[in-house]
Amino acid sequence: MSTLKSGAHQGYLVDRSKEIVGAEIIKSVRENVLVKSIYLRPFRPLAKPKPGQFVMIWVPNMEEIPMSVSGFYGDHFRISVASVGPTTRVLNELPVGTLVGVKGFLGNALQLGNKKYLLVGGGYGVAPLVYAMAGIRNSHGEAQIVIGARTRDLLLFLDEAKRFGKVHISTDDGSEGFHGTALDLAKEILSSESFDEVIVCGPEPLLIGVSELCSEYNIQAYVLAERYMKCGIGLCGSCVLDGSGLLVCRDGPVFDARIYLKALRRKISKN
Amino acid sequence: MLQIDLAGIKLRNFLILASGVVGSDVSMYLRAWENGIGAIVTKTFTIERREGFTTPIITAVRCGYLNAVGLENPGKEGMKPVIEYLKKCGIPTIVSIAGRDVDEFLQLASIAYESNADAVELNLSCPHAKGLGLEIGLDRELTVRIIKRIKDDFDMKVFPKLGLSSNVTEIAKSAEVAGADGVVLINTIRGMKIDIWLAKPVLSNKFGGLSGPAIHPIAVAVVYQAYEHLNIPIIASGGVWDWEDVVEFLMAGAKAVQIGSVLTDKGFEFIRETIENIKNFMNSRGYKSVEELIGVAHE
Ligand SMILES: Cc1cc2nc3c(=O)[nH]c(=O)nc-3n(C[C@H](O)[C@H](O)[C@H](O)COP(=O)(O)OP(=O)(O)OC[C@H]3O[C@@H](n4cnc5c(N)ncnc54)[C@H](O)[C@@H]3O)c2cc1C
Ligand SMILES: Cc1cc2nc3c(=O)[nH]c(=O)nc-3n(C[C@H](O)[C@H](O)[C@H](O)COP(=O)(O)O)c2cc1C
Ligand code: FES
Numbered sequence: 346m347s348t349l350k351s352g353a354h355q356g357y358l359v360d361r362s363k364e365i366v367g368a369e370i371i372k373s374v375r376e377n378v379l380v381k382s383i384y385l386r387p388f389r390p391l392a393k394p395k396p397g398q399f400v401m402i403w404v405p406n407m408e409e410i411p412m413s414v415s416g417f418y419g420d421h422f423r424i425s426v427a428s429v430g431p432t433t434r435v436l437n438e439l440p441v442g443t444l445v446g447v448k449g450f451l452g453n454a455l456q457l458g459n460k461k462y463l464l465v466g467g468g469y470g471v472a473p474l475v476y477a478m479a480g481i482r483n484s485h486g487e488a489q490i491v492i493g494a495r496t497r498d499l500l501l502f503l504d505e506a507k508r509f510g511k512v513h514i515s516t517d518d519g520s521e522g523f524h525g526t527a528l529d530l531a532k533e534i535l536s537s538e539s540f541d542e543v544i545v546c547g548p549e550p551l552l553i554g555v556s557e558l559c560s561e562y563n564i565q566a567y568v569l570a571e572r573y574m575k576c577g578i579g580l581c582g583s584c585v586l587d588g589s590g591l592l593v594c595r596d597g598p599v600f601d602a603r604i605y606l607k608a609l610r611r612k613i614s615k616n
Numbered sequence: 617m618l619q620i621d622l623a624g625i626k627l628r629n630f631l632i633l634a635s636g637v638v639g640s641d642v643s644m645y646l647r648a649w650e651n652g653i654g655a656i657v658t659k660t661f662t663i664e665r666r667e668g669f670t671t672p673i674i675t676a677v678r679c680g681y682l683n684a685v686g687l688e689n690p691g692k693e694g695m696k697p698v699i700e701y702l703k704k705c706g707i708p709t710i711v712s713i714a715g716r717d718v719d720e721f722l723q724l725a726s727i728a729y730e731s732n733a734d735a736v737e738l739n740l741s742c743p744h745a746k747g748l749g750l751e752i753g754l755d756r757e758l759t760v761r762i763i764k765r766i767k768d769d770f771d772m773k774v775f776p777k778l779g780l781s782s783n784v785t786e787i788a789k790s791a792e793v794a795g796a797d798g799v800v801l802i803n804t805i806r807g808m809k810i811d812i813w814l815a816k817p818v819l820s821n822k823f824g825g826l827s828g829p830a831i832h833p834i835a836v837a838v839v840y841q842a843y844e845h846l847n848i849p850i851i852a853s854g855g856v857w858d859w860e861d862v863v864e865f866l867m868a869g870a871k872a873v874q875i876g877s878v879l880t881d882k883g884f885e886f887i888r889e890t891i892e893n894i895k896n897f898m899n900s901r902g903y904k905s906v907e908e909l910i911g912v913a914h915e
Contacts, residue, residue: 357829357857358678359677359678359679359680359681359828359881360880361678362676363674363681364676365675365809367812369813403671403818405814408670410671445814446811446818448672448675448676575685576671576674576685579879580638580674580877580879581668582639582640582659585644588641588643590644
């Protein structure tokens, strides 16, 4: 008689990290004109987030939106929010003591190990990468990071990143560091030094550029992708990665760069 | 061993993707098919395009999921391309539709028919959309008229999906008499989650539909009771969380079983694993075909 595995051994009840729970804003720090870091303490402790994971933040009377985790400190965690629209603008104005809803931590995660990494972050894309740098250090790996922005006053987490590894700076207008995009700088670095893996987060053109670059250089790369999300847990279908059958909230947000490029090219060839 | 004939539709197995649990992108349906699903029920289509409710639309609760997506869908214009694509891939396609009255149901059924859908599933049971779903399904006479008119006008299989109510068995029986080719039992059950810290309901719509483990025993009871009164096949839906739940539904009298919110916790691999586990179960217990399992709990 073949052995019958009872399904009841695993996942007998639902995954509670997908439940919306109240959380208090305990601190908020302005990082630059666009971005604020908000420290949240949930009323029910959440399991430690893995680097790359995100959390859904519900601002009552506004929307529930996805945010990367940029830091975790046991009973509280940090998100770093760029004001781009109605919900993020309100979120960034909420005073300490305000309550919001959180659902997390969600999504797959970066598999970090004892390797040499180049991280490439554009704009608020640096947020999940500083948390990943802490993870890389814990796994005894080595990290260098490219932090890119349009101008010097939009550069994010320079001091924090320096604690975890070498920091390369790029600005589009040349006001600090390398004069050019994060992609241009990544290209320079990769042509002179070798890395085991590259991880990129930021605007879509940066993700595509770095993915293509790494495929050319034959380096394993991962992207942290973004799509409009309504549920964050794989049940509404709003975050499908361009007709690929992959959900950014559940199969991602971390994707192998080759799979990511294939999904995007399929969309282009369809149009 | 696992093939079934569902009211004349040949399925490679009895597992069906429930309506709405992966949205309405065809690539998601295709993924379910590649992972072994026997048939697809599309996301519910309405006449007009619907944006759905504002977020939050879904939360876990201790024993399941609560959703108020709000029947987001592209409207009737979106039906044809989806159905034709699925049919081109050889996928048995059941199209879920929800109208406000007989005429709207007929319009939607007509598009499904012209696009060669295998069947329509009538959403008479969504618990949170105004003027649609359950609000129609609780009206037995209206339900009967909708089924009759679709059966009169189109040579197509019709599966009403009924929600929990005190007289669900009677409504199912009336549906059978009206010409339904099968019934789907049940949909989500109205529920609410209040976060005590925020001191308010967390879904923007306040009320949602409860799915998952919490509703499974309720669904089993509904299926079991309906089986004693119906001659048409029953398609079960509600809280399948592992392969044993599927077998339970079959034994209660279901001919096919829909899987829904389990996909968020266990992924599309769940389909393949469930099929494998049920095959093993049947082999070890000496069942040679699904037919032998259906309704055995009644003997
Ligand atoms: C996995 C993930 C992680 C994210 N991490 C962060 C983060 O760490 N910090 C941060 O500031 N932002 C992050 N975002 C983006 C953030 O969710 C959006 O900026 C936010 O939802 C905008 O809401 P809004 O109501 O303020 O603006 P809206 O009016 O909704 O949108 C303003 C602009 O942002 C775009 N947008 C809206 N929603 C999304 C979305 N879900 N994803 C991508 N673009 C969107 C719109 O197309 C529009 O251009 C993340 C998104 C995802 C999917
Ligand atoms: C996010 C979500 C969306 C749903 N959308 C629909 C829908 O559009 N039409 C419908 O008939 N049922 C819909 N349902 C109900 C499911 O098809 C299914 O009947 C219900 O979830 C119970 O099954 P489960 O416990 O296996 O999920 C939805 C359920 C969920 C969780
Ligand atoms: S956001 Fe709902 S499926 Fe990804």
